[in-house]
Amino acid sequence: MQRRSILAGAAATAVAAPAIAQSQPAIRWRMPSSFPKSLDTVFGGAVAISNIVKNLTDGRFTITPFAAGEIMPPLAVLDGVQSRSVECGHTAGFYYVGKEPALAFDTGVPFGMTPRQHAAWMNQGGGLALMREIYDRFDAVQIPCGNTGAQMGGWFRKEIKRPEDFQGLRMRVPGLLGRVYAKLGATPQQLPASDVYPALEKGILDAAEFVGPYDDEKLGLARVARYYYGPGVMELGASLCFIVNKKAWAELPEGYRAVLEAACAQASAEMLAKYDVGNVAALKRIVGGGAKLSYWPRPVMDALHKATREVFEEEAATNAVFRAVYTQWRSFLDDQLTWASVNDGAAEQYMLGTQRKR
Template sequence: MHRRALLSTTAALAAVSAPALAQGNPAVRWRMPSSFPKSLDTVYGCAQAISDTVRKLTDGKFVISPFAAGELMPPLAILDAVQGRSVECGHTAGFYYVGKEPALAFDTGVPFGMTPRQHSAWMARGGGLELMRGVYDRFDAVQIPCGNTGAQMGGWFRKEIKQVSDFEGLRMRVPGLLGKVYTKLGATPQQLPAADVYPALEKGTLDAAEFVGPYDDEKLGLSKVARYYYGPGVMELGASLCFIVNKKAWAELPEAYRAALEAACAQAGADMLAKYDANNVPALKRIVGAGARLSYWPKPVMDALHKATREVMEEESKTNETFANVYGKWRSFLDEQLLWGSVNDGAAEQYMLGTRRKT
C-alpha cells in the first residue's frame, strides 16, 4: 500500500513537479462531497486545499471539485456514494459509519485513544494504514488520511455535570463509539451533522453536544445555546479525517495523479492541525469572555467514562472479528506509545505545566 500521504509535507511535494506529473496524462474531473459546511474553514478548508494542490501539481489536468455538506448529498452519505460510484471521492470521517462497520471508528479516533501524533505513527509505521484500507476495501473504497482536529473538548451542556448520574436522560449529539459509551451512563446519543447542532440545542431537542473545539464551536455558535463547556477531551484525543476514493476510480487514476493526491492530502492535513492548535486558544478566550462556563470533568465522571469505554471495546470485540483484530493491534501500539510518553515528552510536558503554575 502507498504511504506517501503520511510522509512529511515538504518531502512529498519536493518529490513531484507539475510539468512532470501532467506530461502525457489525461484530463480527469472528479467530484468530492464533504461532510462539513463551508463555515468551518478548518475541516472544509482541508477539502478545498486538497483540490487546489492537486490542480497545481498536475498543471490543471486533474481537477477535483469540492462540495460542502448538503450541496451534492446528505453530509453523512459520503461512504455510500463513493461505494456506489455516484461520486469518485469524498471528504469525511470514518466514525460516521460505525453503523456499517464499528471498526471504522479507529480510522478517526475512539474514546481514551490516540493523540494526533500517535495516530499518525500508527498509520505510517504501526500497520494502521494497511488495517484501515483493508476495512474500507469491503466498501470498494481506498482511504487516504488527510488531517486531524487534535484533542476535542468534552462538549457543551445546558446543565452542569457534577456526577455520573447527571448524564441520565440527556439527549446528546455524539459521533462514533462515543454514543455507545454515553448510553452506558444513561444518555441518549444522536448523530447529527454540524449544521443541525445549533438549532437542535436552541429548540431543546438536544441537551448537550460534542463537536470539535473552541474554534469550530465558536463558529457554530454553540456557546449561545449551551452554557457549560467541558474538558479535558479524553473522549477524543484526536479525530482524523479521511479522503476516500472509489476503488475502481483509484485503479484508473494515473500513478502520477495518485502521487499528487497523496501529497496534497499530506499537506492539507499538516496545515489543518496547525490551524487548530493556533486558533483554539484565542477562540477559547473569546468564548469564556462572553460568559461560557469552562469546567473540567470530575474525576469520578472520567473514571466512569473510561470504564464504560473499556466495556464497549470488549463487547464489540466479542461480536465482531474485524473490530477485534484492529483493536488488538491498535491497543498494543498505543500501550507502547503511552510508555514512551511517560518516559520522555509526556513527563516533560507535565513538568513544564507545573513550572508555569508556579510562575
C-alpha cells in the same frame, strides 16, 4: 561545479514538470464533504487537497469540493463513493460505525491516540493497512487527510458533577462515543454540524460534543449551552479521511495517485496547525463571553473510561474485524503511552506545572 550541477538539475525538474503534466490525461472529479463551508478549517482541508492537486498537475487533474448537503447528505459520503455516484469524498470514518464499528479507529476513539500517535500508527504501525482492508469492503481506498487535534468534552445545558448527571441527557455524539455515553444513561444522537445549534436552541438536545473552541464558536454553541467541558479524553484527536472509489483509483495514473497522497499529507499538517493556533484565541473569546469552562471531575472521567472499555470488550467479543483492529491498536497505544511517560509526555507535565506556578 557540484553546486552548478544541483541548480541545473533543479531547473530541469521545474521545466519538465509542466511537460510531464501535459502528457497525462485530463481528469475531473467531484468530492462531497461531510462538513459545511462555515467550518473553514475542517472543510478547508477539502479545498486544500483540491488546490494542491490542481497546482501539482498543472490543472490536468482537478477535484471540485462540495460542502455538506450540496450534492449529497453529509453522512452519506461513503455511500456515494461506494456506488461511484462520485469519485471521491472528504469525511470521517466514525460516521459509518453503523456499517462497521471498527471504522471508529480510522477517526479516533475515547481514551485513544493523540494526532501524533495516530499518525505513527497509520503510517508506521500497521493502522493504514488495517483500515484499507475494511474500506475495501465498501469499494473504497482511504487516505488520511487531516486531524482536528484533541476535541473538547462538549457543551451542556446543565452542570455535570457526577456520573449520574448523564442520566436522561439527549446528546449529539458521533461514533462509538454514543455507546459510551449510553452506558451512563444518556441518549445519543448523531446529527450533522448544521443541525446542532437549532437542536440545542429548541431543547431537542441537552448537550452536544462537536470539535473544539474554533469550530464550536463558529456554530454559536456558547449561546445555547453554558457549560463547556474538558479535557478531551473522549477524543484526543479526530482524523479525517479522503476516500476514493476503488475502480476510480485503479484507473488513475500512478503519478496522480502520488500527487493525491502528497496533497493529503500537506492538508493534514496544515489543518492541525490551524486548529492549534485558532483554538487558543477562540477559547479566550468564548470564556470572555460568559461561557463556564469546567473540567470533568475525576469520578466522571473514571466512569467514562470504564464504560469505554466495556464497549470495546463487548464489540470485540462478537465482531472479529473489530477484535483484530482493537487488539493491534491497543498494543500499539500501550507502547506509545510508555514512551510518552518516559520522555515528551513527562516533559509536558513538568512544563504545565511550572506554568501554573507563575
